[in-house]
Amino acid sequence: xxxxxxxxxxxxxxxxxxxxxxxxxxxxxxxxxxxxxxxxxxxxxxxxxxxxxxxxxxxxxxxxxxxxxxxxxxxxxxxxxxxxxxxxxxxxxxxxxxxxxxxxxxxxxxxxxxxxxxxxxxxxxxxxxxxxxxxxxxxxxxxxxxxxxxxxxxxxxxxxxxxxxxxxxxxxxxxxxxxxxxxxxxxxxxxxxxxxxxxxxxxxxxxxxxxxxxxxxxxxxxxxxxxxxxxxxxxxxxxxxxxxxxxxxxxxxxxxxxxxxxxxxxxxxxxxxxxxxxxxxxxxxxxxxxxxxxxxxxxxxxxxxxxxxxxxxxxxxxxxxxxxxxxxxxxxxxxxxxxxxxxxxxxxxxxxxxxxxxxxxxxxxxxxxxxxxxxxxxxxxxxxxxxxxxxxxxxxxxxxxxxxxxxxxxxxxxxxxxxxxxxxxxxxxxxxxxxxxxxxxxxxxxxxxxxxxxxxxxxxxxxxxxxxxxxxxxxxxxxxxxxxxxxxxxxxxxxxxxxxxxxxxxxxxxxxxxxxxxxxxxxxxxxxxxxxxxxxxxxxxxxxxxxxxxxxxxxxxxxxxxxxxxxxxxxxxxxxxxxxxxxxxxxxxxxxxxxxxxxxxxxxxxxxxxxxxxxxxxxxxxxxxxxxxxxxxxxxxxxxxxxxxxxxxxxxxxxxxxxxxxxxxxxxxxxxxxxx
Amino acid sequence: xxxxxxxxxxxxxxxxxxxxxxxxxxxxxxxxxxxxxxxxxxxxxxxxxxxxxxxxxxxxxxxxxxxxxxxxxxxxxxxxxxxxxxxxxxxxxxxxxxxxxxxxxxxxxxxxxxxxxxxxxxxxxxxxxxxxxxxxxxxxxxxxxxxxxxxxxxxxxxxxxxxxxxxxxxxxxxxxxxxxxxxxxxxxxxxxxxxxxxxxxxxxxxxxxxxxxxxxxxxxxxxxxxxxxxxxxxxxxxxxxxxxxxxxxxxxxxxxxxxxxxxxxxxxxxxxxxxxxxxxxxxxxxxxxxxxxxxxxx
Numbered sequence: 001x002x003x004x005x006x007x008x009x010x011x012x013x014x015x016x017x018x019x020x021x022x023x024x025x026x027x028x029x030x031x032x033x034x035x036x037x038x039x040x041x042x043x044x045x046x047x048x049x050x051x052x053x054x055x056x057x058x059x060x061x062x063x064x065x066x067x068x069x070x071x072x073x074x075x076x077x078x079x080x081x082x083x084x085x086x087x088x089x090x091x092x093x094x095x096x097x098x099x100x101x102x103x104x105x106x107x108x109x110x111x112x113x114x115x116x117x118x119x120x121x122x123x124x125x126x127x128x129x130x131x132x133x134x135x136x137x138x139x140x141x142x143x144x145x146x147x148x149x150x151x152x153x154x155x156x157x158x159x160x161x162x163x164x165x166x167x168x169x170x171x172x173x174x175x176x177x178x179x180x181x182x183x184x185x186x187x188x189x190x191x192x193x194x195x196x197x198x199x200x201x202x203x204x205x206x207x208x209x210x211x212x213x214x215x216x217x218x219x220x221x222x223x224x225x226x227x228x229x230x231x232x233x234x235x236x237x238x239x240x241x242x243x244x245x246x247x248x249x250x251x252x253x254x255x256x257x258x259x260x261x262x263x264x265x266x267x268x269x270x271x272x273x274x275x276x277x278x279x280x281x282x283x284x285x286x287x288x289x290x291x292x293x294x295x296x297x298x299x300x301x302x303x304x305x306x307x308x309x310x311x312x313x314x315x316x317x318x319x320x321x322x323x324x325x326x327x328x329x330x331x332x333x334x335x336x337x338x339x340x341x342x343x344x345x346x347x348x349x350x351x352x353x354x355x356x357x358x359x360x361x362x363x364x365x366x367x368x369x370x371x372x373x374x375x376x377x378x379x380x381x382x383x384x385x386x387x388x389x390x391x392x393x394x395x396x397x398x399x400x401x402x403x404x405x406x407x408x409x410x411x412x413x414x415x416x417x418x419x420x421x422x423x424x425x426x427x428x429x430x431x432x433x434x435x436x437x438x439x440x441x442x443x444x445x446x447x448x449x450x451x452x453x454x455x456x457x458x459x460x461x462x463x464x465x466x467x468x469x470x471x472x473x474x475x476x477x478x479x480x481x482x483x484x485x486x487x488x489x490x491x492x493x494x495x496x497x498x499x500x501x502x503x504x505x506x507x508x509x510x511x512x513x514x515x516x517x518x519x520x521x522x523x524x525x526x527x528x529x530x531x532x533x534x535x536x537x538x539x540x541x542x543x544x545x546x547x548x549x550x551x552x553x554x555x556x557x558x559x560x561x562x563x564x565x566x567x568x569x570x571x572x573x574x575x576x577x578x579x580x581x582x583x584x585x586x587x588x589x590x591x592x593x594x595x596x597x598x599x600x601x602x603x604x605x606x607x608x609x610x611x612x613x614x615x616x617x618x619x620x621x622x623x624x625x626x627x628x629x630x631x632x633x634x635x636x637x638x639x640x641x642x643x644x645x646x647x648x649x650x651x652x653x654x655x656x657x658x659x660x661x662x663x664x665x666x667x668x669x670x671x672x673x674x675x676x
Numbered sequence: 677x678x679x680x681x682x683x684x685x686x687x688x689x690x691x692x693x694x695x696x697x698x699x700x701x702x703x704x705x706x707x708x709x710x711x712x713x714x715x716x717x718x719x720x721x722x723x724x725x726x727x728x729x730x731x732x733x734x735x736x737x738x739x740x741x742x743x744x745x746x747x748x749x750x751x752x753x754x755x756x757x758x759x760x761x762x763x764x765x766x767x768x769x770x771x772x773x774x775x776x777x778x779x780x781x782x783x784x785x786x787x788x789x790x791x792x793x794x795x796x797x798x799x800x801x802x803x804x805x806x807x808x809x810x811x812x813x814x815x816x817x818x819x820x821x822x823x824x825x826x827x828x829x830x831x832x833x834x835x836x837x838x839x840x841x842x843x844x845x846x847x848x849x850x851x852x853x854x855x856x857x858x859x860x861x862x863x864x865x866x867x868x869x870x871x872x873x874x875x876x877x878x879x880x881x882x883x884x885x886x887x888x889x890x891x892x893x894x895x896x897x898x899x900x901x902x903x904x905x906x907x908x909x910x911x912x913x914x915x916x917x918x919x920x921x922x923x924x925x926x927x928x929x930x931x932x933x934x935x936x937x938x939x940x941x942x943x944x945x946x947x948x949x950x951x952x953x954x955x956x957x958x959x960x961x962x963x964x965x966x967x968x969x970x971x972x973x974x
Binding site: 345 | 894
């Protein structure tokens with residue numbers, strides 16, 4: 001029996017209609033494509049009126065298939081499936097073909113774009129005829145959640161879920177949770193003490209009955225899918241028995257090996273070979289840095305072991321792999337600072353009194369290496385003038401094109417701290433002052449009042465080459481003041497480089513493990529930039545905080561809470577729908593060669609020993625099609641993407657190329673003429 | 677890779693020491709540079725601002741003269757290097773100019789396809805192609821104890837140079853650490869020497885030159901290494917005038933980097949063109965190096 005197909009072409013306002021002649025295409029499809037019973041165009045097909053139109057047609061015209069030409073399936077496939085479902089049609093008998101992102105948005109020529117849209121609609125019409133009704137499956141959601149990253153975003157997510165009564169595994173790479181926020185002195189624009197607002201959250205997470213804290217640990221492997229992920233965590237060896245240690249700190253005190261602390265102190269202070277990064281660290285269990293410990297270097301010392309009152313030091317402790325099962329994953333892995341040495345003309349690493357912003361944070365911090373005294377590298381001289389250089393590695397084609405978002409405010413905060421603690425003059429060298437959140441502009445106005453000086457221009461270099469006696473012994477900041485249109489030189493004692501926020505070095509790698517992708521720069525890609533900012537394209541995997549893009553503390557906290565709310569919603573619902581778009585193996589024809597077993601990226605194919613055949617575990621299958629293509633016997637079928645459907649789609653796309661051949665059979669005489 | 681060599685006009689006259697030392701060094705390193713037959717002037721810095729089409733055609737002629745056996749064109753002069761490199765890029769990116777230049781070349785029976793020849797500065801070839809190991813292996817007179825200030829000037833380090841950081845170049849610094857010299861990391865090494873400013877406004881030119889000499893002297897350099905005839909001329913020939921003008925007492929020899937490379941490779945200083953500079957370099961070099969040898973033998 002022939003199908004009755006309804007074709008619906010969307011204008012999407014002018015998004016599609018601006019480049020594609022949608023009316024013409026709808027009419028053409030109705031007149032030229034076989035089995036098309038209804039063909040319409042409409043201003044906004046996704047609106048309730050548009051959906052109603054489809055539902056009414058299905059009922060009235062007894063449609064058996066529906067094709068919608070509109071935006072990406074990512075946006076509205078669910079919408080149109082639901083509409084079909086409401087009208088009593090199996091939702092998998094609808095095909096949404098993308099004539100917006102794949103056509104109107106990327107083409108300039110209206111007639112060519114229209115032809116492409118025509119081919120796409122034709123392809124969908126041919127394909128939809130072969131689509132089969134499918135029934136979705138439901139799996140239980142494991143109420144436990146994995147949070148990766150113990151910075152403020154991850155902490156917020158953890159506490160929201162834990163307080164709601166759900167179990168959370170919080171994995172942190174470093175020995176303590178707290179993230180970058182633990183390194184800061186004050187936070188803008190309120191100037192409240194960073195530690196004072198952060199540490200209560202840290203200790204709460206450390207003591208919460210619903211939180212399993214895994215610090216000094218990293219994600220090794222993820223398998224399974226939304227609702228039931230299986231995760232392997234590598235607990236790196238601390239060389240300290242976690243349970244036996246009381247956190248008394250004798251080991252740290254007595255350790256004879258001092259090393260530069262490049263992590264927490266940003267290279268501004270020292271730590272021991274056995275250490276807790278900072279006094280409020282959570283957990284209060286130290287780790288031995290095996291690269292600098294004397295025992296690991298030359299089998300001597302063991303002072304910590306001898307003095308530990310609870311015998312908690314274990315030099316032979318090894319990495320441990322911990323298996324956990326969770327229903328959802330929240331990634332909150334944060335950012336890393338730009339390497340300011342990449343801009344050699346600013347002199348970082350060459351000129352002693354050029355600082356990175358993280359170094360200056362530690363310098364300002366009352367718990368930092370100078371107890372919060374702002375002094376130069378010699379450890380005693382108080383600077384008389386300080387230049388703060390904005391956009392170091394941000395908004396720069398040669399490094400990162402994006403604005404790091406927080407540096408203007410951090411620079412203002414630095415300005416305030418300097419003016420408060422010293423008599424120094426402070427200059428800010430900015431391109432544009434970006435203070436566009438609540439109370440931020442007011443903070444800028446406050447600093448203008450406090451006497452911080454602002455120079456609009458990008459610094460061309462920081463040099464110690466003096467030209468005038470007043471420049472002797474100073475760092476000279478050379479910059480075009482673009483408000484007065486002149487090159488200016490500013491001799492100062494200290495320069496602070498506001499380095500860009502960059503994605504973590506291994507962001508891509510972690511993304512691959514969890515099945516989510518990154519932008520060009522390496523920030524995780526959210527499901528929708530406006531309407532779904534913490535979900536990702538992989539169900540059950542969420543992102544929060546700066547791993548998704550530069551943002552300040554309030555925004556990171558908001559995202560942490562948002563991700564937790566999304567996860568809580570999934571847990572409350574209890575079940576999650578799994579697309580029935582999966583592979584299946586014709587076990588009678590399977591030779592048991594096992595090629596597919598190893599190919600499957602989701603470990604979704606098992607081998608049945610008794611029958612010596614392979615079988616797809618449908619709950620794990622993602623429908624990627626790898627096994628379908630790999631099977632040498634061709635006995636694996638991908639539901640919704642079988643050969644018949646794909647070939648029909650290709651034929652449909654090539655409708656114009658196939659046209660003369662169809663004509664030639666009916667009008668045989670004209671063939672020689674056209675061939676010559 | 678085979679290298680064609682474009683010496684440029686300066687090396688035939690004012691900076692004969694550069695030419696002499698390049699040839700000596702190349703020979704010592706056992707390396708082939710085939711001088712381009714019938715090359716012409718690159719137009720220096722002025723021609724481009726006078727008449728872009730003629731300037732481009734004049735330079736394109738040199739590119740077209742590189743025969744099929746060579747794929748690299750090496751220039752020791754900063755201005756020649758920049759002009760050749762810029763022209764190659766211009767021809768590749770601007771079909772309008774290229775069409776006219778093609779006609780001009782055709783009139784002389786020549787043609788050039790942009791990108792066929794890779795334009796390289798001599799420093800790039802020595803640093804990248806010959807490299808650290810080969811050069812170190814041939815050092816017989818390490819420059820130990822000699823404080824050298826590498827000066828890049830402003831033309832070699834334009835963003836299209838393709839081999840060093842345009843803002844803060846390091847390749848010449850690195851090369852001289854291979855030779856055992858104490859390299860002075862002074863901040864003005866890529867600042868402008870003034871070029872032909874001496875002909876337009878002496879005072880401004882002198883100030884630009886003074887800054888370079890001052891910074892090198894502040895960092896206690898024994899001498900400045902150049903790789904551009906213009907820079908060498910400005911800092912060497914005008915050093916006395918600068919001293920008079922500012923009442924300073926600079927006495928810094930300005931030599932080509934190939935001259936000092938030659939010394940390290942054990943080539944007789946006479947073969948390296950020393951003595952043509954106005955602020956004599958030989959006594960300084962001998963003083964430092966012999967002092968070193970004497971100390972070593974003690």
